Amino acid sequence: MVPWELIATADAFQDGNITEKAEALDWFSKALKRFQEQEPTLDDFPFAAAESLIALRYVRGSSIL
Secondary structure: OOHHHHHHHHHHHOOOOHHHHHHHHHHHHHHHHHHHHHHHHHHHOHHHHHHHHHHHHHHHOOOOO
16 A cells, blocks of 8 residues: 555545446455555554654545544
């Protein structure tokens, strides 16, 4: 998962048509699955873990700080 792609997709979602929204939801599902698969390796890359956490909090609507 590329954290900034997640944020950009979330920001653009509301402006998409029904097809684009369906594609975005499919992409989100696949991206989150990839994130779960990569999670064990994030300990070796703390910057990637931090960026991923920021993106997930942003999409969830939580404070990023």
